[in-house]
Ligand SMILES: Nc1nc2c(c(=O)[nH]1)N[C@H]1C(S)=C(S)[C@@H](COP(=O)(O)O)O[C@H]1N2
């Protein structure tokens with residue numbers, strides 16, 4: 001593609017003004033059609049228009065030509081069904097993750113739960129213990145919210161001393177974004193009447209791992225929901241059917257799936273996933289614990305590793321940014337390895353604790369360049385460079401990696417992941 005217009009870069013490496021597309025008279029295709037080709041095109045009858053199409057289907061699937069847009073699955077030997085499947089962020093656009101591509105993280109497989117047999121118990125430091133059938137919850141007032149879920153272990157390969165060469169989704173794809181609908185947790189806790197000493201709740205799943213974690217009641221009463229629906233349909237088994245906890249902006253592990261019990265307590269239970277896991281040894285020799293919020297991050301999804309630029313000229317750089325602290329305020333992009341930055345366009349609506357799509361036009365002149373993106377959230381927090389993050393957190397880290405990601409575009413248009 002070439003754009004013959006006012007293509008004066010606004011930053012190094014050929015970055016163009018984000019408002020370029022608002023201008024009239026842009027041409028993105030250099031080809032001028034001959035009269036012959038034009039006539040042929042006008043009268044051509046594609047094969048698909050010569051016979052009746054296929055019948056209706058009860059549940060739609062993607063086109064057979066999109067079969068490579070799949071989750072990449074990775075089990076481990078710690079337990080049956082323990083592992084991850086990654087969202088192919090490099091192949092998707094917009095902000096919503098299709099349900100079949102939402103990342104998965106299970107500690108002991110996906111349980112098969114009959115909603116008629118499933119119950120949610122709320123007990124402990126409450127005046128009234130409550131037991132809900134799924135049917136009961138379906139009759140409660142509901143609310144919908146769009147938010148990302150990101151595993152605290154997402155991007156952990158980037159702590160390694162050498163940059164991993166793999167597709168974006170295979171090391172940053174433990175993050176997905178959906179519209180979740182369910183009952184505000186506050187409603188249920190108000191009904192149970194919390195005792196004065198109540199400070200925490202311990203949420204437990206009904207899967208074989210009986211995974212449990214502690215959550216401060218402050219968060220539970222703020223914006224958590226007991227979700228029953230995901231992007232309009234009932235939650236998929238992989239993501240917690242028939243119900244799960246959603247704690248917007250907080251690390252994936254507290255979003256307990258197949259939720260069966262909320263035990264109200266006055267202190268955390270010190271479960272495996274908040275002591276031995278999801279804690280981090282800092283350079284001081286002390287460990288951080290209960291680092292719930294996922295801090296601002298951004299990724300250029302296109303172009304990224306595995307894509308190839310086949311010619312010089314015009315491209316649109318596209319990516320995702322999000323912050324567990326609120327809205328994304330700004331995303332800046334660099335095409336010269338971080339020397340100069342230009343502000344990207346943010347796709348509306350920009351929502352709190354939700355994926356935000358950013359885009360910026362770019363003219364590639366065939367030179368070797370390094371692309372980077374950096375997110376700034378509404379608290380003023382700026383996504384750090386890798387060097388800065390390592391300085392703060394040392395190299396024993398595994399969780400909460402959120403440094404700037406750099407892609408090097410070589411002269412032949414191939415793309416490598418670099419630390420720059
Ligand atoms: N019951 C239960 N809940 C769970 C888990 C689990 O294994 N069992 N995994 C947790 C972790 S570590 C993450 S990152 C998220 C992943 O949610 P997803 O599989 O819907 O993407 O679920 C959390 N909730």
Ligand SMILES: [Mo]
Nearest residue numbers: 151152252253
């Ligand atoms: Mo996780």
